[in-house]
Amino acid sequence: MKYPVQLREARKGIKIYVPEPELVKPTYEQLIIEDATTPFPFWAKIWASSIAICDFLIENPQWVQGKTVLELGAGMGLPSFSMAKYATRILISDHAADAVELLHKNINHLQLTNTSATCIDWNKIPNHINADIILLSDVNYAPNEFESLMKILNGFLKKGSTLIIATPQRMMGIPFIESLQPYIKESITKSIFEEETEVFISIYILYK
Numbered sequence: 001m002k003y004p005v006q007l008r009e010a011r012k013g014i015k016i017y018v019p020e021p022e023l024v025k026p027t028y029e030q031l032i033i034e035d036a037t038t039p040f041p042f043w044a045k046i047w048a049s050s051i052a053i054c055d056f057l058i059e060n061p062q063w064v065q066g067k068t069v070l071e072l073g074a075g076m077g078l079p080s081f082s083m084a085k086y087a088t089r090i091l092i093s094d095h096a097a098d099a100v101e102l103l104h105k106n107i108n109h110l111q112l113t114n115t116s117a118t119c120i121d122w123n124k125i126p127n128h129i130n131a132d133i134i135l136l137s138d139v140n141y142a143p144n145e146f147e148s149l150m151k152i153l154n155g156f157l158k159k160g161s162t163l164i165i166a167t168p169q170r171m172m173g174i175p176f177i178e179s180l181q182p183y184i185k186e187s188i189t190k191s192i193f194e195e196e197t198e199v200f201i202s203i204y205i206l207y208k
Contacts, residue, residue, distance in 0.1 A: 001101050003027050003044055007109075010046055010078050011054055016106045018076060019044040043075040043099035049138035052190035052201035053166035054079045061086045063133060063164065063205075070131035072122050073139050077103050080135065084112050091131065093120035123148055130159050137166045140176040150179055153206075157183055163206040166190075168199060180206060 003019040004027065010016050024044050031038045057063060057079055064083045069090040071080045076099070077092040084090055092103050092115065103117035120129070122139075134156050139149060153163060163183075167173055186205040191198055 001105070002031060002098055003041065005102065005105075010076070011051065011058075011082060014054075014078065014082055016076065016078070016081060017102060017109060018046065019102075021045070039096070041096065041098060043094055043096045046076055046078055047138050048192040048194040048199040049166040049168060049201050050075065050078050051192050051194075053135060053137050053164060053203060054082045055190060055192075056166070056188065056203050057083050057164075063162070067132035068130075069133045069135060070129065071135040071137075072120065072125075073136060074103070075099055075137075077106070077117070079137065080115065081106065081110060081112075084110070084115050087114065087133075089131075090115040091129075092117045095119060095121045122152055125152060125155075130156070131161060134161050134163045136163065138168060139165070140167055140173045141170075143172055143175070146176045146179070149176070153180070157206065157208050160208070163204075165204045165206065166201050167204075169202055177202070177204070180204065183208060 004023045005017040006020050007015055008018050024041060028040060064087045066088055069087045071077060071092045074092045074094050080090050080092045094100055097119060100117050100119050107115050107117060183206040184204050185207060188203050190201045190203060192201055
C-alpha cells in the first residue's frame, strides 16, 4: 500500500482503514516523480454516492438479504462492508491495485468470511462474473464511457441481476440515466453533506 492509512469510522458503526486525507495528494505527487504514468487515486476517498448507497442499504437491507452481491468500481467498498452481515456472498472490485489491496486489508480487519476482493476493469468483466445484486456508485462521470458502461449493465440485466446505482445529479449524466429509464423500477434522492456542502444523490433500482 503506497498511501498511508488510518482506522476511521466511515459510517456509524463501520470502522475501516482509509487513506489519510491530508497525505493522499503529497504521496501521489511523490509517486508521479518516480513514475509519471501513476494514475491519480480517485478511489482513495469515500464519495457522497458511496455514502448514499450505503445509507440506503442500511435502511433497506432486504435488497441484499441472502443474496450474492458484486460491487463494481468500489473504491473503498463502504456499501459492501455495510451489507456483509446480510449477504450470502460479496465480491468487491476495483480496477486500481492499491484499492484492492486496501479492500483485502479491511476484509481481514472486519474478519469477513463471506467477502472477497479482486481487480476488475468494468470494460473487461469476465463472463463468469455474476451476482444477484450489482452495486455501482458514481460510475457515470465520463460521457465517453457511457456506451460501454451501458453494454455492461445490459449484460447483467439480461442475466437477471438487480442493479442499484447511486449517482450525483449532474447535467452531463442525464443522457446516461435516460438510457436506463426502461429498467428503472424505483428511485429515491438522498441528501449527503460532503465537506460541508450538501450534495443530492439519486439512487436507482433497475431490473427486468
